[in-house]
Amino acid sequence: MRIIHALPRRMRFEAKAASSIELCVADWVSGSRFRQETTVFAERGEAPLLDVDIFRLEPARRLASWRLAHTIRRQVKLRGYELVVAQQHLPTVARIAAFNPRIPVILQTHNFIAPPKRGVGAGWRNAITCRQLQRLAGITLVSEATLRRFESDWPDVTIPRKVISNGFDFSLWHPATVREKKILVVGRTQETKGILEAAQGISAFLEKFRDWRAVFILSEPAKEKAYFDSVLNVLESRKDQVDIMIGAPFAQVKQITESAAISIVASKWEEPFGRTALEAHAGGAALISSQTGGLREISGDTAAWLTEVTDSAVATMLFRLASDDELREKLAREGMQRVRRLFPLSRPSSEAASGITPICERLDRFYEEVVDRHTESVRGPSRSSCT
Secondary structure, eight states, X not given: OOEEEEOOTTOOOBSTTOOHHHHHHHHHHHXXXXXXXXXXXXXXXXXXXXXXXXXXXXXXXSSHHHHHHHHHHHHHHHHOXXXXXXXXXXXHHHHHHHHOTTSOEEEEOXXXXXXXXXXXXXXXXXXXXXXXXXXXXXEEEXXXXXXXXXXXXXXXXXXXXXXXOOOBOGGGOOOOSSOEEEEEEEEESOGGGTHHHHHHHHHHHXXXXXXXXXXXXXXXXXXXXXXXXXXXXXXXXXXXXXXXXXXXXXXXXHHHHTTEEEEEEOOOSOOSSOHHXXXXXXXXXXXXXXXXXXXXXXXXXXXXXXSXXXXXXXXXXXXXXXXXXXXXXXXXXXXXXXXXXXXXXXXXSGGGOSSOOOHHHHHHHHHHHHHHHHHXXXXXXXXXXXX
16 A cells, blocks of 8 residues: 655754654554555655655745645656555645545644634634535544543544554663662653753752752743743752753753653643653653543553642652662563553564554554545545535
8 A cells, every 4th residue: 555644844854863753653553564665745844753654845944735745646647546544733634635635635643633623713614624524534642631631622524533652662672770870850841841840840859869869851942932941940959960951852852861760751731642651661661651632542550640749749759769769660560561562563573462463554454444435435425524
């Protein structure tokens, strides 16, 4: 099956600066049966994230989604693609579907679909969103939490849907047996991610545990500059024990995760999934988590849960794990075992032979179902039930 994976605007599919969406696409393509027949559409960039066919787009400042949709239509005609898979941005993906009515288009989401609007003018706006969704041949949701919200918010949408989470090829992960006394925090520098509370809690902890260190791997500091400055101010007093890295490539994040004793995901908002939590477990760190949204789906009972995201709660949990080697090692071991069982990309690992269908296999089957369904219907009259 010839497949186009279309990335959002400004995404270059580069190894050195890949976003979480690009990392997910690379993972899903790498384990697919259709990898050799897949082309990633991305803007012009440097060394690619994955060895796969790439169609490089010129960056477009205006009418980017229109140009992408038109380019895809032209390439479908030239190269005979059978399926288009596009990421995250519903208006763009719906436009691709409108430009390509004879080929199925799937939206892959990495966040919650925006709920219906309320207030003056909400009716027609919601009708537009509903029709955009109905125009698609299918949709994937990144967690059960996002699926439940989607079905509750948009009950009139009838397109096929499937939960396709993030996952890893765990043969590429090599957790250290002896862990460094290091605390890892990875995330966007935003208030909703609880980075400041994590910094405050870690600062209080490090004051008493002088043989421990912390690493903050942060991204997008300019988006909330005042917030980023607040984080830096908190960590200034512990600068001899703290490393701050901005925009580190995934390979470096992975390497640090494989050796750190503790990782913290202190999100204050409802996480759609929580890739950093999956990375923590995969790397063998004991995880402190706020359990919001999809985070509990990842960790189950194998994380130390924060009942509230505050500096004192973070510090208290750090004190507990640092003082109890047995508990820390138990959480690390059981978390690693859980994600290897539930989130393998493909089947070769022994952990995948436990009744769990690997993620890429589930995704490939969904592709086939969508294409078969689309072929039978030939899209036909409008499928919309929106009012």
